[in-house]
Amino acid sequence: MLSRLLKRVITEKVEEVVSATINQVLDEKLPAIIRKHLTKRFAEDPTLSLTKAGFYWAFVIALQGHWPDVPNETAARWLDDYLSAPVGTSGYEWTPRAAGELAAAYVQEFGEAA
Numbered sequence: 762m763l764s765r766l767l768k769r770v771i772t773e774k775v776e777e778v779v780s781a782t783i784n785q786v787l788d789e790k791l792p793a794i795i796r797k798h799l800t801k802r803f804a805e806d807p808t809l810s811l812t813k814a815g816f817y818w819a820f821v822i823a824l825q826g827h828w829p830d831v832p833n834e835t836a837a838r839w840l841d842d843y844l845s846a847p848v849g850t851s852g853y854e855w856t857p858r859a860a861g862e863l864a865a866a867y868v869q870e871f872g873e874a875a
Contacts (some may be wrong), residue, residue: 777849781854784799786810797824798872799815799819799822800822802875803819803822803857803860804857804874806855806857807856807857807858808822808857808858809856809857810855810856811848811855811856811857811860812849813848813855815847816849816855816856817837817840817848818858819841819857819861820836820837820860820863820864821836821837821855822834822836822839822860823857823860823861823863823864823865824836824839824840824864824867824868826864827865828872840863843863844862844863
């Protein structure tokens with residue numbers, strides 16, 4: 762009887778710890794790893810042709826270089842509002858360099874860098 766109770770308590774505690782660890786990885790660690798990798802990749806190849814998602818990431822990272830407290834979702838929404846053409850439209854440059862220039866222009870137009 763004691764053995765079953767102990768086993769149940771240990772199992773519940775292990776499940777709780779594993780669940781908390783997974784949540785922390787998904788909420789904190791993974792986004793930080795992705796941001797670090799993308800920042801490095803964008804710096805290494807500023808002329809890299811980006812997908813729509815890649816360009817949004819490049820803009821968010823560049824904008825947060827000026828305004829670190831702007832949430833990712835807000836920066837992405839500002840990009841949508843600021844662009845004259847949807848991300849990925851042919852005839853435009855969708856590179857990390859272009860995202861950085863766009864972020865700098867946005868900051869110039871709407872406020873000062875932090």
